[in-house]
Amino acid sequence: MNQRIVVGLDGSTESIAAARWAAREALLRNAPLHLVHAEEWSSPPGIPAASSDVRRPWTEALLRKAYDGLRGEHPQLDITTESFDGRPADSLVGVAASAGMLVLGSRGLGTLTGFVLGSVGMAVIQAAERPIVVVRAAEDAMPHAHGRHADRDMVVGIDISRPCDALLAFAFDEASRRACTLRALHSWMLPPLTGSGFAYNPEVTAQITQSMNTGLDDMLKPWRDKYPTVHIDAQARVGSASEQLLETGSEAGLIVVGRRIRRSSIGAHIGPITHAVLHHATSPVAVIAHE
Known part of the structure; x- marks a missing residue:
């Protein structure tokens, strides 16, 4: 059971x-x-x-x-x-x-x-x-609230710089059960505007975005293979991660975010992005603890 x-x-x-x-x-x-x-x-x-x-x-x-x-x-x-x-x-x-x-x-x-x-x-x-x-x-x-979980999209926030298998395992399994689209979102910020601001050149920004999308696709590939019936909409975007998640997930059936497990009693146990989503999202939010 x-x-x-x-x-x-x-x-x-x-x-x-x-x-x-x-x-x-x-x-x-x-x-x-x-x-x-x-x-x-x-x-x-x-x-x-x-x-x-x-x-x-x-x-x-x-x-x-x-x-x-x-x-x-x-x-x-x-x-x-x-x-x-x-x-x-x-x-x-x-x-x-x-x-x-x-x-x-x-x-x-x-x-x-x-x-x-x-x-x-x-x-x-x-x-x-x-x-x-x-x-x-x-x-x-919300629509469908009185029936079984229906086809509203799910959104998962991903940091491609760190492993997050527990987060992706939950998100893909849940999307598979719901038979809904899973929108995988990685957000990244441009560096502070200093010097000549080379990073703000549109061509450079496009190259960085392409690199981020490639990294996101590489992270998702094993999960796409494991859950071939789950439709994935993967995007890497420039901007605040919390703002992007809140906007993308404003009418989602579920927003999935992670928190790193900290064994120490010192320091924050919920990251700033997850904290912001918890306090401001209108959709249900799933918090997945992972190493």
Whole structure:
């Protein structure tokens, strides 16, 4: 059986959209769907914390409502639920370790602390090494949102200067499942304008672009051979990588970006391009950790 798809719920519109997205993904993969909720219940000094008798019914109602809604939409889907009492980020990283994918809403709008693309969401993305998909509430309003994942293009951002096999493996496998076009994008910047500005000569720029496209094609060739049915639109462009990804992926079914796994606790664990895409993309974003 395929590894289960895990989705974090906090009752917000975003987390419900994430659950519906995750359900469609589970159907694509013939995998079970696991709904989880984690909460660290705390109170200001001097105010007693809510008792388990209060917390448990709220959590059970949250999970039951989501379960019933998804079961009604996808009666064939294997759905389970689980709740955790503890720090949400730690709980999510733990449950994601054995999952095929973790899906989160991009913002929690409820009054309770939940899964948000803030301190919790970013902490999870920095620590988890399984694919993580971030979904906005607006995804439910996109075409085909209520059926199986359909034929909206996918976009993957590639750095041809470094190996990124895990990133490409995920992107090609997902595009194959969706039977959609995969748009592979490598962006590069002209050097600072100094001296005579030779690099800004149109002929030189064209030569560099051709070289970048050749490098991109070389990186993609093994994956084209492995997934011959996936239609690839590969482009190397001059410009900001994050801006190019956001523009190209504005109506994509999924934007796929990578993050380098850092074993050290010092330094950033999410690169600036992935960070910008996570915070500004309107389409779902998959973050793939890789060496």
